[in-house]
Amino acid sequence: MKSVEAISILLFTFLLSTTKTYAQYGPAPERIKIDGQVVTAIITEHDTLYVAELGDVSVTSKRHFNSKDEYALYMRYRRYANKVYPYAVDAIRIFRELEEVMQTMKPREQRKHIRRLQKELKDQFEDPLKNLSRTQGRILVHMIEKELQTPMYFLIKDLKNGFTATYWHTAGKFYGYNLRKGYILGEDPILDIVLEDFDISHKM
Secondary structure (H helix, E strand, O other): HHHHHHHHHHHHHHHOOOOOOOOOOOOEEEEEEEEEEEEEEEEEOOOEEEOOOOOOOOOOOOOOOOOOOHHHHHHHHHHHHHEEEEEEEHHHHHHHHHHHHHHOHHHHHHHHHHHHHHHHHHHHHHHHOOOOOOOHHHHHHHHHHHHOOOOOOHHHHHHOOHHHHHHHHHHHHOOOOOOOOOOOOOHHHHHHHHHOOOOOOOOO
16 A cells, blocks of 8 residues: 555545534525626525635745755645645534534434445545645644644544544554654644644634
């Protein structure tokens, strides 16, 4: 098994433990045509509200590096982080929503709900994650761990079970991943700088 496949499966396991389908509160945005232009809007009983999506903006101080190699590593990490950022945002959003929804479900209902949506999540995430390099996968894992302040091992354990977490922890060690260790600030200073530039929080 390639290292890229190992990290992909680890992330896939995490994503399979969650769901993207939840009840919405209030009218959902929809695409409509107004004056010949297609726009996103929320239509209520008495009004039509336009919805504009603004891209994230990161404001940081000027970076200083001790060598060209450090700068090159920083730029490489930035490119990789930009690639995996959408998956990290999805994972955090799904996890936060799952935390809230699962509080109202019995264990049997939780298992049934996850099984029902497993195929949908596999179709959506499996191929993109398998295309990640080992470093890209590591950055994605650390993005998630940094935001949730929990090593991936314990996320898998809580969402699946201890056996599954131990299995993937053991498999991950063959490819240089320690899922129990988690993200440690200061272990990779260049990566720390990059992760500071990305906001993946999701508040309920």
